[in-house]
Amino acid sequence: MRSIVIALLLTPSMVQGQNSDWTEPIEPFGIADDLHYVGTAGLSAYLLTSEEGHILIDAPLQENVPLVLDNIRELGFSPSDVRIQLTSHAHFDHVGGLADMIEATGADLVVSPRDAEYIQRGADFGLETAGYPSVAPARTISHLETVRLGGVELTAHLTPGHTPGCTTWSGSVEIAGEPYTFVSVCSLSVLSTYRIVGEEPTYAGQAEDYCRSVAHLRSLDPDIFLGAHGSWFGLEEKITALRAGDLRAFVASDRYGSYLDSAEERIEEVLAEQGHSGGCASLVQ
Numbered sequence: 001m002r003s004i005v006i007a008l009l010l011t012p013s014m015v016q017g018q019n020s021d022w023t024e025p026i027e028p029f030g031i032a033d034d035l036h037y038v039g040t041a042g043l044s045a046y047l048l049t050s051e052e053g054h055i056l057i058d059a060p061l062q063e064n065v066p067l068v069l070d071n072i073r074e075l076g077f078s079p080s081d082v083r084i085q086l087t088s089h090a091h092f093d094h095v096g097g098l099a100d101m102i103e104a105t106g107a108d109l110v111v112s113p114r115d116a117e118y119i120q121r122g123a124d125f126g127l128e129t130a131g132y133p134s135v136a137p138a139r140t141i142s143h144l145e146t147v148r149l150g151g152v153e154l155t156a157h158l159t160p161g162h163t164p165g166c167t168t169w170s171g172s173v174e175i176a177g178e179p180y181t182f183v184s185v186c187s188l189s190v191l192s193t194y195r196i197v198g199e200e201p202t203y204a205g206q207a208e209d210y211c212r213s214v215a216h217l218r219s220l221d222p223d224i225f226l227g228a229h230g231s232w233f234g235l236e237e238k239i240t241a242l243r244a245g246d247l248r249a250f251v252a253s254d255r256y257g258s259y260l261d262s263a264e265e266r267i268e269e270v271l272a273e274q275g276h277s278g279g280c281a282s283l284v285q
């Protein structure tokens with residue numbers, strides 16, 4: 001009985017050890033031409049803008065939706081011009097506000113098939129939480145499929161593990177006339193509620209997925225490293241540098257490789273803890 005009560009009270013914030021900054025407002029800003037940060041201090045939301053409408057990645061906590069909408073307006077854009085809504089993954093800290101956001105923008109929701117199963121039920125993958133308002137996707141996307149709107153082109157990289165349909169997004173942007181690539185990583189963290197190997201994994205093939213996702217992300221070499229939580233890529237210090245006048249504050253991050261290294265290290269630790277020796281090398285080629 002006691003363990004059931006504890007499981008019901010677990011939230012991603014407790015599992016991931018961060019939450020106080022999830023609702024903390026920060027001034028929205030441009031990362032590059034046509035790529036803007038409109039999330040909170042701890043939960044990312046990215047707005048990609050074009051003459052033909054905009055794309056929004058993630059709609060974090062439901063209570064953050066008014067703040068994200070204000071951020072979009074503050075940058076001089078209209079929420080009703082957001083035509084496409086994308087997501088990183090089916091956990092309430094990234095998709096809890098989807099229903100309210102889509103009601104405000106009228107955007108089409110485009111998600112991976114396996115996360116769609118959770119989002120259309122308003123369910124969190126792998127967590128005994130209350131969930132969030134459900135929303136039906138307009139369509140689903142597959143691995144390496146592109147989403148285009150005006151001059152914006154984003155590629156979906158299905159990087160499952162953290163959720164079965166965890167989606168990393170990549171694209172190209174310009175800063176002062178120079179081209180740069182960016183990647184916004186879904187997540188590679190292993191929540192303490194997960195069993196990734198053994199008799200009853202949180203989902204079949206989860207450990208292999210984590211390992212393949214790390215390998216796939218290593219094949220990318222972004223100039224700009226972004227992700228669903230700013231702490232992964234040093235959001236706070238990059239904002240400070242940007243506000244001090246460094247237009248390329250988000251470029252040439254060496255954090256991408258070290259983020260992948262520590263994520264893989266943690267995955268292998270969990271594999272060992274859960275009784276699988278040999279690490280990723282023994283699971284995937």
Ligand SMILES: [Zn+2]
Nearest residue numbers: 012089091187
């Ligand atoms: Zn998550």
